[in-house]
Amino acid sequence: xxxxxxxxxxxxxxxxxxxxxxxxxxxxxxxxxxxxxxxxxxxxxxxxxxxxxxxxxxxxxxxxxxxxxxxxxxxxxxxxxxxxxxxxxxxxxxxxxxxxxxxxx
Numbered sequence: 001x002x003x004x005x006x007x008x009x010x011x012x013x014x015x016x017x018x019x020x021x022x023x024x025x026x027x028x029x030x031x032x033x034x035x036x037x038x039x040x041x042x043x044x045x046x047x048x049x050x051x052x053x054x055x056x057x058x059x060x061x062x063x064x065x066x067x068x069x070x071x072x073x074x075x076x077x078x079x080x081x082x083x084x085x086x087x088x089x090x091x092x093x094x095x096x097x098x099x100x101x102x103x104x105x
Contacts, residue, residue, distance in 0.1 A: 002085035008056075009089050010035060011047050015057060015076050016086065023062070023073040048076060056082035 004012065014030040015022040024044060031039045051057045062073040078086070 002088040004085055004089050008047055008051060009086070011044070012051065012056060012078065012082055012086050012089075016078055016083075020075070020077070022076040027076070051082070054081075054085075055079055056085050 010031060011027060014027045014034070018026050018030060024041065027048075028039055028041070028044060031037070031044075048057065048059070052059060056079060057076050058079055059074050059076050062075050064072050
């Protein structure tokens with residue numbers, strides 16, 4: 001089935017939200033924006049590798065930047081299976097939180 005850790009779920013969501021502009025730096029930046037926490041590059045790379053092995057994402061090299069010394073970026077994209085995994089995670093979250101009333105301060 002579609003088992004995701006919270007960490008994996010947030011990274012898949014970042015890749016989906018970044019819509020074709022998901023690479024290491026942009027995913028790290030978005031992760032910090034949504035969680036307030038910094039994810040180190042090694043941890044992110046390990047998670048991305050795990051998600052690739054599960055078939056949830058694919059990676060592709062971009063074209064080199066149009067400048068001298070321009071480097072390629074490794075871009076990440078959700079696969080159809082990755083989209084199903086996110087849908088499943090959303091369904092679980094929705095069912096789990098159904099009926100919850102926000103606590104007042």
